[in-house]
Structures are given as C-alpha cells and as structure tokens.
Amino acid sequence: MLTAIVVLALLSIVFGLLLGYAAIRFKVEGDPVVDQIDAILPQTQCGQCTYAGCRPYAEAIAGGEADINQCPPGGETVILQLADLLGVDPKPLNADHGVEKELPTVVVIDEQVCIGCTLCIQACPVDAILGAAKQMHTVIKNECTGCNLCIPPCPVDCIAIVPLEPGINEWKWPLPDKEAETTP
Amino acid sequence: MMPMKLGQFHGGLRLPGCKADSMLSPVTAAPIPPRLYVPLKQHIGAAAEPVIRIGDHVLKGQLLADSDSHVTAPVHAPTSGTVVEIVEHTVPHPSGMTAPCIVIETDGKDEWRPNLSAHSQYHLLSPNELRQIIRDAGIVGLGGAGFPAFLKLNPGQDKLVETLILNGAECEPYITCDAMLMQERARDILDGLHIMRHAVQARHCIIGIEDHNSAAIAAMQAALSKEEQKHISIIAIPTRYPTGGEKQLIKVLTNKEVPSHKLPIDIGVVCHNVGTAFAVADAVLRGIPLISRYVTITGGAIKTPQNLITQFGTPMAFLLDHCGLQRDKLSRLLMGGPMMGLQISDLQTPVIKTSNCLLALGPGEAGDTHPEMPCIRCGECARVCPAQLLPQQLYWWSRARDFDKVQDYNLFDCIECGCCAWVCPSHIPLVQYYRFAKTEIWQQERDKRKSDHARDRHEFRQLRMERKKREDEERKRKKKELLQRANAGKDETKKSAIDEALARVQAKKAQQQTESRNTDNLTPAQQKQIEAADARRANQTPADTTGDEGSEA
DSSP states (O other), X not given: OHHXXXXXXXXHHHHHHHHHHHXXXXXXXXXXXXHHXXXXXXXXXXXXTSSSSHHHHHHXXXXXXXXXXXXXXXXXXXXXHHHHHHTOOOOOOOGGGOOOOSSOEEEEEOXXXXXXXXXXXXXXXXXXXXXXXXXXXEEOTTTOOOOOTTTTTOXXXXXXXXXXXXXXXXXXXXXXXXXXXXXX | OOOOOOOOOSSOBOOOOOOGGGGSSOOEEOOOOSEEEEESOOSSSSOOEEOSOTTOEEOBTOEEEEOSSSSOOOEEOXXXXXXXXXXXXXXXXXXXXXXXXXXXXXXXXOOBOXXXXXXXXXXXXXXXXXXXXXXXXXXXXXXXXXXBHHHHTOOOTTOOOOEEEEEEOOOSSSOOHHHHHHHHOHHHHHHHHHHHHHHHTOSEEEEEEETTOHXXXXXHHHHOOTTGGGTEEEEEEOOOBTTTSHHHHHHHHHOOOOXXXXXXXXXXXXXXXXXXXXXXXXXXXXXXXXXXXXXXXXXXXXXXXXXXXXXXXXXXXXXXXHTTBOTTTOOEEEESOTTTOEEEOOTTOBOOTTOOEEEEEOTTTSOOOOOOOOOOOOOHHHHHXXXXXXXXXXXXXXXXXXXXXXXXXXXXXXXXOOHHHHHOTTOOOHHHHHHHHXXXXXXXXXXXXXXXXXXXXXXXXXXXXXXXXHHHXXXXXXXXXXXXXXXXXXXXXXXXXXXXXXXXXXXXXXXXXXXXXXXXXXXXXXXXXXXXXXXXXXXXXXXXXXXXXXXXX
C-alpha cells in the first residue's frame, strides 16, 4: 500500500518535472494562429474591417471578436481560406465593410494639383507615396496596395483611383465554359 | 558507342504526319518586308530594354535591346534600316495582347554590322566565355519554349553532364523546320553540338531523330566523321507523339526518368534543340547573332507549303501571302503545330524566335469543334498521358478551382501536349482547364508575394514610427533636462552675484564706518579756521551776490 503511494508520488513528480521542462524548453512564442490568419489576409492595411490593419484584424479573429467576412479586398478567396483554416462555415462578405473589387486598383496623384501638404504620405500604411513638404508627391505604383487611405486627408482632392488592368504577364487563361459564352 | 536499348515513355499517340507537303522544295530566304516589328520579349524571362533611339539607322546584327536581368536574352536587328518607332503591337501570346515592339523600316540593303567577332578556335575559350558569346547572340531554345540557351548550357558547379542530347524529334504533325535544317545544314548542327559539348563538358552526345525522317538521319550520318562517331551517336527513335518533349526524349534515349519537380541536369542530362545548335554554331564560328530562323509555312489554306529562313519581326501576313495564303479558305492560324500551337487572331503578329511553324488550317482541317460533354470517367486520358498523370483528376479539381488539390496531382508536371484532349470521347478541352489552373496558381503566387511585400513595408513603417516616437520623446526629455539644469545653474550664479554685491556694499559700509575721516583729530587752530570759514560762508553768501552785482555796475 505504502509502496504504491510512494511509487505513484515519485512518478507524478518525475512526469510533472518533465512537463514543466518541456513547457519551458518548447515554449511557442506569440500566437501561431494569428500568424496563420495574417498570412492569409491581403495586407492592404485598408482598415475596412474596422481594425487598424491586417494584423489587428487577425488578432481579433483569433480572439473571437471579429467575423471572417469583414475583408473586402480579400473577398471570397480569403473567406474560404479563413473558413478552411479555422474550421468554420464560410459565409458571404459582410456588405457593411464594402464590396469586393473586380480589378485591383491603385491610386494616382494629379501632380499638377498637388500642393505638397504631406497628409497623404502620413496616411499611407506602406510608404508608397514619395514627396516632401511643399514638393510634388507621387505614388509608387508597385508599392500601392489600393487601400485608398490617402484619399480622405487630401485637401485638394487630387488623388484618383485607377483599376490595374492585367498586362500580358498577368493574363490568365479563362475557364473553357466562360470562353464558350463569350465567343460562340 | 555501343548500341543501347531504347526506352519507352508512357502513353503517347500515333498522329498523322502531314509533313511531306512542306518538304518538297529546298529552303530559301524569305523576302524582307517593308516593316519589321521586333518584340522586346521573344523568350522566357525579363523583356529586353531598347538601347537604340527612334530615328537611328541600324545595321543587320546590331544590338537593339538588352537587359541586366539574369534570365533574359538580347534582341538584334534582323536587317538594316531605320528605327521608326517603338510601339505596342500584337505579339504571339495566347491572350492576343500587345507588347512593346521596335519597328524597323527596312532599307532593302540588308547591310551587315562590321566587325563580327568570329571564334573559329572555340575550344581555346572557357565554357564561361562560350556561354557569354551565346548569351550576347540572343540565343534561346528554338524548340518552342524559348528559354535562354546560355542558362541551359550552365550545368552548375558540382554537376557533371553525362549526356548532351540534341533534340531532332520534331514530333508534332505539319512541322518540318528541324527536319529541313538537319537535311541542309547537318555540318553546322554538328559544329554547334561540339561547341555546346565543350560548354557543358559533356561526356557524350546523342542526336535523337524520329525514324520516319530518313532523309535527315541520312544527312546527319553522312556529315558525321569517323572521329566524331566516338562521342556522338545518331539514334533513330520510334515516331510517337510527344517524343520531342524533353523528358520523354530523355526517357527514350537514355531510359532514365527525370523526377517530378527536377530538371534533366539533376540526372546528368542536358537537352537542346537542333535549331539551337545551328544558332550556336552561327554565333560562335561566324559571330552572327540570332536574327532569323527556319519557319515552316503550311496547312490547307497555303498554296505552296515550304520552309523559309525568316527574319524575326516579319509580320505573319507577309510570310503567308508569300506562300500563297488563300484567305477565304483560312479557318484557323496557329503558331506551332496542331497539338500545342498557339492560336493567332491578328495576321500582323510578327514571327519571333520561338515561331517554328505557321499553320494555316483550311476548312475541315482544324477538326470539328464538338460541344463539350460531361466526363464519363473512361480513363482514356490517363492511358495516353506521357507524364503519367491523372488528367481526369486534374480536370475535376481545376474545374472546382481547388488549386491545392490540383497541385497534389502534380499539375505542374503536365507538358500541355494535348494527348488527353485528343482522345477524350466527350471532347473536353482538358488542356485549357490545366492552363486555367496554372495561370490562376501563378496569380495567387504573385498576390502572395505582393501581400508579403506589403506586410514587410507596413511592419517596417510601424517600426519606424515607433522608433521615431521613442526618439522624439527621448529628445524632448533630454532637452527638458538640459533646460532645467541650465536654469538651475543660472539662478545660483545670479544669486551669488547679488550676494557678492551685497557683501561688497556692506563691507564698504563697514569699512567707511571704521575708517577715520579727515575731520577727526583736528588741531584747535584748524578747528577755529573751519568755524570761521563756516561763519563766513553763512554771512557772505547773500553779500557775495550783491558784491558781484555792484562790481559790475
């Protein structure tokens, strides 16, 4: 009887130490789910989800505060991927946050009108606008995510949204059905 | 070399050749059109950038465009003339879209650039120097893909090349440009092969030619000397589509299989087209860059099917008209063969480095376009797939847009040969489904790269903002501290200055109080004198003034 208690006590101590050691030695830094969600989000940093960027939205989803259908730039693709990752049912995009664009867009500054106030530069989440105080500004097209955050601060309304037409390098084969519909 | 047992690849088809028509007459040079549209990108990789200006007069073989990118190929002037503009013009591409082209108004003189640097003693050059020459000549794989040849001739530091294969299989129906090249320029092809062998340091070489092509085999055999036979073998391979596919040809000639997601070099094999070998010989031995190629012009809508040496940039319409195109008979124009060819809708599209054949199909030749019917899971497609894939599964998952699943079924091992679609009893355009899935996956990869890049930039911006905030606070704190210290010091000095002054005044006062004055200790006589003076001053003051007035009067 006593032996059994002693043996069990010893065993529990040994395993307890083992678990304690493992908890320290193999500690996972940060929240891997947040990273996985963040990897799916389109990183436009547009804030249409009502969070201050993609990472905060990812944290909110992981924390159960936000739904998976609040990201218009990601659209259906992102919703499906998030549903797949989190094991929940996909749902249509919440129209309160906006609608999915047909083509990706970028912004263009009308350089004749720009007064060089730097407000758009401060608003850009990815440093895609180049310029200095009282100097003309311009958007670096390749860096622009199309978040449109630079538009509200502009005092002279010189920023326009233009769709990014796919070039010859971005062209995609259509599904055969679609082609049959367009060219009978 | 001892004769070896040929391998056999899985599946494949026996297709009607339709080759005889275009092989009747010897190859001649195509006339030079009034205007050439030379695309800046005729290869896989980055587009070249123009190094000439509009209005420049260029000579044949002069460099027109080059790029700093690694995977690219320069473009040269196919003939002499004036560069009139650089415009967006239709290029051979499935989208039918436009791309920048240099437009040359030809002067008809066909005048060569002077000082072509020929290297007849190529074996004295290092493989690296050879690759540089081949790169600068703008040579790309002429079999169809257009991958820059110098990259494929670079096996890498630790890789040994056992076998260099020259692909003369030309397995697609109608195409005969390689066959004609082998018949007419066998010696040049062998020269090119020697140069390539030196560049990759291959142990031995095999030239694979389909067995129906006896004239080409005979011509190559005749050109091959006894000495050369030691390390070059010419092998007739069974005619079976797509034996000209790189991996399929390697399987047939060496009985080795290139693993999935690997390159031939990983099993010690390098494979090039016979046309590429010819271009290499031209570039190294004669200093001629790649500006023209053999092009087969054939099909039911062509009166005189033939092969022509065509300058790049020649509009297809010009070439087709030269061969007697009957426009009313033309049902479809393809660049390439009927199995893998690219449909061309704009006849003004120029011929480029990868244009091996212009196939102007007549009525009924294109095959009736049957409506697509549901898949009945007969499995014919899997039986003929030369890459041993499961075309049915690829079709289902592509259709369902499940791009993870379709990659699990090795979509990217598909060579788009079209065998599966050819045998499909439901007439499903299977290859287009695979192409759709491939381009969608590439798009997803581009999007992913873009979003990763945006994340990096956003995170860096946040880091910078935080750092700036921290630095600002730090600076503010330091300034405040400095000010405080400075102020504190100033108060003290002021106070001490006042104190000192006060002390001085007090000391002076005290001194004055203690010091003896000159009116002290006076003698009684002096005292008297002072008193007398005081009394005088008291009485005299008014008298003085009157006295003064009286004296004046």
